[in-house]
Amino acid sequence: QVPLVESGGGLVQAGASLRLSCAASGRASSSEVMGWFRQASGKEREFVAAIRGRSGSTYYLGSVKGRFTISRDNAKNTVYLQMNSLKSEDTAVYYCAAGQAPLGSSLVRLTTYDYWGQGTQVTVSS
Numbered sequence: 151q152v153p154l155v156e157s158g159g160g161l162v163q164a165g166a167s168l169r170l171s172c173a174a175s176g177r178a179s180s181s182e183v184m185g186w187f188r189q190a191s192g193k194e195r196e197f198v199a200a201i202r203g204r205s206g207s208t209y210y211l212g213s214v215k216g217r218f219t220i221s222r223d224n225a226k227n228t229v230y231l232q233m234n235s236l237k238s239e240d241t242a243v244y245y246c247a248a249g250q251a252p253l254g255s256s257l258v259r260l261t262t263y264d265y266w267g268q269g270t271q272v273t274v275s276s
Contacts, residue, residue, distance in 0.1 A: 151175055151176050152175070152267075152268070153174060153175060153176055153177065153178035153248070153265040153266075153267075154172055154173070154174055154175075154178055154246045154247070154248060154265050154266060154267035154268075155172065155173050155175075155246075155267060155268070156170060156171065156172045156244065156245070156246045156267040156268065156269065156270040157170070157171050157172075157173075157270060158170040158171050158270060159244060159270030159271045159272045160271075160272065160273070161273045161274075161275065162236060162272075162273070162274055162275070163274070163275050163276075164236060164237055164238055164274055164275065164276045165235060165236065166236055166274070167232070167233060167234045167235075167236065168233045168236065168272060169230055169231065169232050169233070170186065170230065170231040170233070170244055170246075170270060170272075171228055171229075171230055172184065172186075172228065172229045172230075172231075172246030172267055173226070173227060173228045174227040174228070174229075174248055174265070175227065177265075178248045178264075178265040179227040181203070181248035181249055181250060181251075181264070181265065182202060182203050182204065182249070182250050182251055182252075183200055183201070183202055183203070183248065183249055183250070183251035183255075183257060183262075183263075184200065184201055184203070184222060184229040184246065184247070184248045185197065185198070185199060185200030185201070185209075185220070185229075185246070185247045185248070185257060185263065186198040186199050186200070186220065186229075186231045186244055186245065186246060186247070187244070187245045187247055187260065188240075188242035188243065188244045188245065188272075189242055189243050189245070189269075190239075190241060190242040190243075191242075193242075195245065195260060196211065197211055197257065197258035197259075198210070198211050198214055198218065198231070198244070199211065199214065199218055199220040199231060200220065200257040201220045201221070201222050201229065202251075203222065203224060206222070208220050209257050209258075213239075214233075214240075217233065217234050217235045217236075218231060218232065218233050218234070219231070219232040219234075220232075229246065229248075231244070233272070236272075236274045237274060237276075238274050238275070238276040239274075240272060240274050241272060241273050241274050242271075242272060243269040243270065243271050243272075244269065244270050244271075244272050245266055245267055245268075245269045246266070246267035247260075247263035247265065247266050247267070248263060248264065248265040249262055249263040249264040249265065250264065251263070
């Protein structure tokens with residue numbers, strides 16, 4: 151059973167919107183923190199956004215703040231990333247991640263997360 155399954159990627163024009171979804175199953179579904187990372191061609195994977203399950207606290211990469219919104223449906227074990235006003239620099243493979251991440255953990259670090267999805271491609275044409 152794949153712990154995290156993403157969907158919703160695609161090819162859009164600059165200024166458009168997309169919504170990514172990530173469904174968690176098994177042990178991944180009890181993760182306290184769920185987040186999104188992205189990796190552009192030739193670049194390192196970077197943090198995009200995260201959300202805590204109990205408090206609902208959200209965290210964002212500076213360049214997406216105000217354009218992207220992360221949300222979580224605990225009943226469905228699903229996290230979403232609503233992406234508005236997309237730019238060409240948002241083009242990347244987007245990965246869902248999940249982990250317990252105790253308070254004090256750095257949510258931008260890849261090693262904080264225990265589970266990863268297979269990734270979904272988002273391409274924004276200018």
